[in-house]
Amino acid sequence: MLKSELMSMDVRALVMFCTVAQELHFAKAAERLHMSQPALSHQIKRLEQTVGASLLTRTTRSVRLTPAGTVFRRLAEELCNEIEQMVKRTRQAVSGEAGSISIGLTTTAACSPLAEALYRFRQSRPGIEIDLQELNSVQMQGALRLKSIDVALMRPAAFDADMAVREIYREPMYVAMRPEDDLALRPRLDLQDLSGRQLIGYRTDASPYFRHLVHQAFAHAKTIPSFAQESVLPTLLTLVEAGVGIAVIPESATVSRGRTLIFRKLPQRHELTACIVMTSLRGRQHPLVAALASALRQ
Template sequence: MTNTDIMFLDDRLLACFCAAAEELHFGRAAARLFMSQPPFSQQIKRLEAMVGAPLFVRTTRSVRLTPAGEVMYQHARTIAGQTRVMLRAVRQAAEGEGGSLVVGIAPTAAYSPVADALYRYRVAHPEVTLDLREMNSVTMEAMLRARTIDVAVMRPMSMDPEFDRFEVFREPMMLALRRDHRWAGRRRVSVDQAATLPLIGYSQQASPYFRGMLQAMFADAGKAPRFVQDSVIPTVLTLVEIGVGAAIVPRSLARLRSESLAFVPLQDPSRAMATIVVASLHGHANLAVDHFRAALRQADRKPAPG
């Protein structure tokens, strides 16, 4: 392509051409653009000089497109349509109603009622491309800071003040047992009783939130539990299933192994309530984050009975 093949067609030139091609009358086309006819005709001549071909056949009685003009009009319509689409997408992104939103979500959050709030958000904002990425809550602060994700749906972690965070869901912890365990049919189990069982604990590196919760719960009860192995969710359920021990897990995980495991409520569920929070970088530029946060504020935050 040579430099003579490169030209800049401003929107005014294209508007004049399209008006003339659609009206096939220079007077009406000029009036449509609130112009007088002489400067309008000059614009058309300028455009024809730029493209190097006549675009209209003009007589005293009629105006029609030349074959070159027909081709020009088809392309001009495409450009106009693409411009409208571009401007609509830009405005939607500026208003948080379009563009993309990258959400980091903790595995356990995916099993909770927060998933219903995600669905409601997608329905309310169909033009936003929602990219869900499952990841450990421990890594999310760094991901937010690096802007790899826009918002995090996570278990609570210690975070710097530069992050905005609020709670969206809370649920009781339950004792997970094999269905053939002697306690599987109980209506409730006390923390003291749970401490007598071999238990699957949580990895300090991967699951510090749940590890700290269990430590605080047993310390409050004055009990020293026997943890036989540390793991992460949902692997803890597999370890329970193969008979390694019991585990104390958030209630929403009962969806995963309802046939092979029994989930027994703790005697005093208020001792250990697992929460899910939404976090984002303060002063972010993506307005879709604000709409997402508002949608998740509607998630059920009340602990369910049991």
């Protein structure tokens, strides 16, 4: 069948034929379709002309499917069901009940309570396929523009104007150290207590957010830090385990090394609070972004 012939066949004609094939009675089929019997007969004849085959055998007392009609009925019903599912799933995707969403998340975001919130979100929407991609926060804006992810759970950055950003999680900062460190004996610590100690800092290229946060916090405390080395999470914690120095880390990073390191919480002040934000590309808002943000904030 040529494309031009297919264009003359609409879904309504298939539904009409399937109804007649089920009832094998034009009057009953017309009643179900809320149309007149002559109009239904006319549409079936047009369909047969388009197909190029007789689909029904009609007598004054009965209607039967021809062999071609039997084949056409099976395929037409399958097609109608697929079209129905296509429309249903498209509407569900628009309403956020179906479809897929790709989420980029940082290592520390993956270790935070947001992971449990993502699980609850997945369980509440079984029709949604969620693809999680672990990325560095520095990579997130590029991934959003390339459309390799729909939304990013990341640390704050110098965002461009095409990024829509909303804060979804805040967490305190901790000092990570080996168990035998003298500081481990203190129940409470502040940044002034770290004066003169060798610290593991954050690399500018890979962790600009934490580098800025830590340096600003020390400046606010009027304390000059001494950095032995710079790294990124979670490698930074390995350096602490190796005895290179101590480190100021977010609470979410404490869950991975609880058996080998000691963590002391720093005072929960604004300059010692880390954030995770949800970021998406303006003008390309995924239907699930609002629902996801709401779920992650709970």
